[in-house]
């Protein structure tokens with residue numbers, strides 16, 4: 001399962017509830033990331049194996065599982081409790097900044113976004129947005145419309161800042 005179709009990043013995640021904030025950040029960067037909110041870790045492990053996803057967790061129990069030890073399943077133990085440090089650890093460990101595809105996944109439901117024309121979003125976005133923004137994407141699952149507004153730019157800047165930070 002090491003080769004893909006080339007258009008989508010091969011790095012995919014399943015994000016444990018104890019590091020749940022990472023899911024939105026990863027989607028924002030264009031990395032397919034499922035949020036796992038169940039009680040049964042075995043279910044998360046099965047899904048990660050079946051879909052070739054890397055588990056992100058703070059649960060050391062998962063790291064001790066045989067499938068992780070023998071390398072069949074990739075898992076990254078997140079060290080910090082603090083979301084920005086978590087993100088920084090992840091970006092460094094997996095070199096995430098080199099394969100960014102921002103503005104491609106829905107931040108809420110992880111579904112791939114599709115382009116919408118200016119005309120198509122008329123009446124569906126606030127008037128001031130319609131007046132000032134030209135590029136739009138829609139999530140076919142939840143129907144949210146995204147545009148390259150200030151929110152997106154702020155998140156991008158924050159990512160760049162995190163990527164440039166060091167531990168000193």
Ligand SMILES: [Zn+2]
Pocket residue numbers: 106107108109110111139140141142143144
């Ligand atoms: Zn959505």
